[in-house]
Amino acid sequence: MSILLIAEHDNASLNAATLKTLAAAQQIGGDIHVLVAGAGCQAVAEQAAQAAGVSKVLLADNAAYGHFLAENLGDLVADLGKNYSHILAAATTTGKNFMPRVAALLDVAQVSDIISVESADTFKRPIYAGNAIATVQATDAIKVITVRGTAFDAVAAEGGSASVEAIDAVFNSDKAEFVGEELAQSERPELTAASVVISGGRGMQNGENFQLLEKVADKLGAAVGASRAAVDAGFVPNDMQVGQTGKIVAPDLYIAVGISGAIQHLAGMKDSKVIVAINKDEEAPIFQVADYGLVADLFDVLPQLEQAL
Amino acid sequence: MKVLVAVKRVIDYNVKVRVKADQSDVDLANVKMALNPFCEIAVEEAVRLKEQGHATEVVVVSIGPKAVQEQLRTALALGADRAIQVETDELPDSLAVAKLLQAVVAKEEPQLVILGKQAIDSDNNQTGQMLGALTGMPQGTFASKVNVAEGSVQVTREIDGGLQTVKLQLPAIVTTDLRLNEPRYASLPNIMKAKKKPLDVMSAADLGVNVARTVNLLKVEAPAERSAGIKVADVAELVEKLKNEAKVI
Incomplete structure (x- = not known):
């Protein structure tokens, strides 16, 4: 072989x-x-x-x-x-x-x-x-x-x-040509390679609030991700999407903030070693896969978490 | 310009699939079926191209048993002009689907073929690219933006690090990503009109394609279930557990 x-x-x-x-x-x-x-x-x-x-x-x-x-x-x-x-x-x-x-x-x-x-x-x-x-x-x-x-x-x-x-062989199609690219610039680790990932969902309410996640991410050396709901709502770009059709991640620690836990999102993160869910809805399905769940308002929790780390 | 859109009938994306007790496959008996979400985006994009005056005709094609006609009617209700069902007893694998589509492309001679980037059942993400190779067409996969010009199409693609834009000579293949558009809902009058639109049926044998599978499905099992853990009272307890119990920070 x-x-x-x-x-x-x-x-x-x-x-x-x-x-x-x-x-x-x-x-x-x-x-x-x-x-x-x-x-x-x-x-x-x-x-x-x-x-x-x-x-x-x-x-x-x-x-x-x-x-x-x-x-x-x-x-x-x-x-x-x-x-x-x-x-x-x-x-x-x-x-x-x-x-x-x-x-x-x-x-x-x-x-x-x-x-x-x-x-x-x-x-x-x-x-x-x-x-x-x-x-x-x-x-x-x-x-x-x-x-x-x-x-x-x-x-x-x-x-x-x-x-x-x-290898000298050159295959160069004239039917397709590169026009340009816009690559996301970030000091943080890449999503699929990070050992800690913190992701936000629709509960983040807007793109500016992702700064709350970024502050915690910087304390943990974490990458920042998002659910499809947050991407669809226009809070953040699609290259941050974790899920069935986005990126698949399996870090040591995954912190899901304001994410309900649709099966399409779980498909992208449920092989993480430790999962933390922070959500004010205690019925949210994300709690069924979380090792540690905190039922609370993320806008109270995130600043506290940043302080505590 | 004629646009061909290939669509697939799959389990509705809200349904959580169950594995059969004998582990032979998943259980699709009495499960709600729907148009694959990425295929719906593909139909929408084609219909918009027609509304913008770029496309003259939108043809939808699906492969499978008679039941796929339901999804073809959905696509017609969304604005496609006519439909083709390539009848097969079972769902062939991606390469056979691509070969059947190649035969349809040879008959229809579209300038643009739009497909979903992946089907949410098999999660393969193969057919569009395979069709590109078989027909010699260039491809713009995972598209979030499509601009048609004279003789070419510019496609912005969702890649791991951000966005990439390529220019493709027509005829070309586009596969859709989620952000390309937001599909419309079919109105009742359009659903009624769709029933009268032409729907041709042809068989895989008519197209001269062998649909035998070369990948055997040996077993299907449920994934290892995660069990729910514990609820913590506050941030202090959470940080303490992560440090001392899970030891991940």
Whole structure:
């Protein structure tokens, strides 16, 4: 068996999601090659070469891959992937974007968002917003898989010494072009990587009140998230959304503030180690999954919490 | 410009699904079904493109048994012009769906194909991208904004770190994210009118597509349940518990 794993990165450094995907690859077993495709991403290839369990790094360094467009990445990965038994990527918005193209080009199914490796062809994955867990067996010769990072512990980032091989193939579609991007700037940790997350819901009433959460977050070194209700109400941008269709998080501590606990939100956070719910409605379903519940007005609690930490 | 919208019949998003006692699948008997929320957003976007004068015709397509006609009628009531049901006994997996849609695209020749980014039952997030690869069309997935121009479409995409904008040559694929629009409610007169709009039925065999699955479902189980913990009286007790009992701060 041989595995082609597509690295997630920003052309400067390797994303932690890649190390978690590597953990899934190690459980499948076999030779692991990591593809670093990007523009000016030599440093990323060097980082990938040091990650535990990697036997070879393939570096496709070309402007065509600089913005990770699915059309170009899909063609490249399908071309390289023909000779592997498994193709893996993190289930991030990048992985979700190009991997199904790879599967279709290779005429095989994709298994999305796996949370465990049962054997080389059998995996578990959540369905129905995590309200059921399916065990599925992929019978195609090549298994195309995306991996849910929160379900795997990252492998060591250092210690390996894989060789780096340049890939010259360039796939550059003229049908899609990058126009621009607006990336959220924040001093706080990234939502999916933070060990503490504090999220606000509709109970926050408006976007300005999220400052109350941010103050607590700064005391805890936490990331700030939101429920879909808070995003839909326009309080905060969508990249803060935790839930079935937003980000999936599993921090050591998740604090849900003014969030009722719809199943779509629970799908994004219920694997957190410790859950705290703060809500003035004691009937709110969030209390059914919370380890610690505080029935109180969040506008009283948040300043007190900031003081107490 | 013709717009094709693919829609899926799924469990209503308010219903909490139960696993069957024999763990063979989830239990969908007597469960309320609905149009997948992301597909509803896709229909709305297509109808708005028509209202703005960009689209000339909105065609909706769904794959599955006769029951999917209910969701096609819903889409017609929301403003689509006509519907196609591709009849299959069961719901095929994403690749087979994409191949069936590829065959429909070859017949209909739309300039824009709009799909939901994922269905809330299988949570796969695959079909639009697969259709893109099979047809050679570029894709704008997880769209929060769509601007159609002459010969191209500009799509703003929701990505992990924020927003990305891409320009795609037509014909192209768009998959919808939640913030693209807020779907309208179908009015009673439109629901009545929808009953008279054309709905064609074709079979997977007519389209020459093999719909056999290559991923076997071995087992479906309920997730490990979290049990409710304790209620604390105040912030001081909460902080004390987090420090000394849970040891997470």
